[in-house]
Amino acid sequence: MTIGTLTDLDISGKTVLLRVDFNSPIDPASGEILDDKRFREHLPTVRALEDARCVILAHQSRPGKKDFTTLQAHADKLEHLLGRQVTYIDDVFGRAARDAVSSMRAGEVLMLENVRFNAEENLTLSPDAAKGTHICRMLSSMADVFVNDAFGTAHRSQPTVVGLPMLMRSAAGLLMEREVATLSRVFTGAPRPVTFILGGTKVDDSVAVAENVLEKGVADRVVVIGVVANVFLMAAGHEIGKPSTDLVAQLKYMGEVEKAKALLSRFGEKIVMPDQVAVREAGGRVEYSLDRIPADAPVMDIGTGALGAVNEVIRSSGTVVLNGPAGVFEDAAFAVGTHEILRTSSKVPFSVVGGGHTAAVIEKMGLESAFTHISTGGGACIEFLTGKKLPAVAALERSKEIFG
Numbered sequence: 001m002t003i004g005t006l007t008d009l010d011i012s013g014k015t016v017l018l019r020v021d022f023n024s025p026i027d028p029a030s031g032e033i034l035d036d037k038r039f040r041e042h043l044p045t046v047r048a049l050e051d052a053r054c055v056i057l058a059h060q061s062r063p064g065k066k067d068f069t070t071l072q073a074h075a076d077k078l079e080h081l082l083g084r085q086v087t088y089i090d091d092v093f094g095r096a097a098r099d100a101v102s103s104m105r106a107g108e109v110l111m112l113e114n115v116r117f118n119a120e121e122n123l124t125l126s127p128d129a130a131k132g133t134h135i136c137r138m139l140s141s142m143a144d145v146f147v148n149d150a151f152g153t154a155h156r157s158q159p160t161v162v163g164l165p166m167l168m169r170s171a172a173g174l175l176m177e178r179e180v181a182t183l184s185r186v187f188t189g190a191p192r193p194v195t196f197i198l199g200g201t202k203v204d205d206s207v208a209v210a211e212n213v214l215e216k217g218v219a220d221r222v223v224v225i226g227v228v229a230n231v232f233l234m235a236a237g238h239e240i241g242k243p244s245t246d247l248v249a250q251l252k253y254m255g256e257v258e259k260a261k262a263l264l265s266r267f268g269e270k271i272v273m274p275d276q277v278a279v280r281e282a283g284g285r286v287e288y289s290l291d292r293i294p295a296d297a298p299v300m301d302i303g304t305g306a307l308g309a310v311n312e313v314i315r316s317s318g319t320v321v322l323n324g325p326a327g328v329f330e331d332a333a334f335a336v337g338t339h340e341i342l343r344t345s346s347k348v349p350f351s352v353v354g355g356g357h358t359a360a361v362i363e364k365m366g367l368e369s370a371f372t373h374i375s376t377g378g379g380a381c382i383e384f385l386t387g388k389k390l391p392a393v394a395a396l397e398r399s400k401e402i403f404g
Ligand SMILES: Nc1ncnc2c1ncn2[C@@H]1O[C@H](COP(=O)(O)OP(=O)(O)OP(=O)(O)O)[C@@H](O)[C@H]1O
Pocket: 199, 200, 201, 202, 225, 226, 227, 230, 247, 299, 300, 301, 323, 324, 325, 326, 327, 328, 329, 330, 354, 355, 356, 357, 358, 359, 377, 378, 379
């Protein structure tokens, strides 16, 4: 790896700034954190820093959103899962935060306030511009080393992500290291055939991933499901009905139909589309072949008749990379395709999953441990799969060059 890892750092007795991504769904009424996956995934790194003074930097949501809030509940959640005291302070780098950090003893954990409460943190800046921000200058003066474990935020070129590594000796935390190593393995050395299964609603991201992995010869097959499948079906000339066509237009993905067409003409034999769909008709699930999709019923899931062929592709794969569900799984009648595809994918030797919705379904099905890797990144995971270097990773690489 070209980024530093925890084994490269001497942290004993040091003050460590640890950037995590605890950004989680929150019940707006009670403020309760509804999913603790990201907390659980960061625990090994927090535990690995137990000989240090561990100062945690995290964000929750963004300015303007309903769940943009303080981190008291996050500190409580971490304390509960960690089984050690976590002190929370409602300050990022003011006097209260600085005093709290300087009075810490080795082994203590302190969580600072939501870093996005500071306006600078919400700017997208180059690493060189970020290192000159007040937030980076102040935070870097409060600690000895920086550990970035926030893979979920790795696609954001924001001050605490890309600026701190320019100012301090830095390393990836254990989660960041595992995410980068596992996702990199998809591109080199993954057991073949490699199948990408792209679903959900983020069609632009999925098309960019498909382009990247087909052009580079990383994917042997790309299976499209969910709204992504609808766009490919449109590209192939199928009438998918007014409600689903309207949804594609409403999501501003009509331009993606042209890109899907180009992919089909170049890599058609590698792209697997459903040959049957399930629509909602008279309040229930009805299955149709592609030439008979009703004009006025929304496509809600892959058809059960199409699952045999898709499952066969998955079963014969050495690697499966899955992002996004096959249908509107929130409605039990249309969760069939998503559940079936996830169950089959979980048995593939090397199985990697991205996407918050998809990860939540897997957890509900009790299949978490059956997958090789379930990424904590939504946007970060997708961006990695499109072949772009993540700003956080680039910054850690540069930090290694600067500080050794
Ligand atoms: N055919 C369809 N029509 C409409 N919505 C669909 C269809 N198939 C899937 N969806 C919706 O896709 C949504 C999830 O898509 P998304 O791309 O957000 O997934 P993800 O990548 O796993 O999650 P996240 O965005 O949290 O990282 C679900 O809410 C589901 O209802």
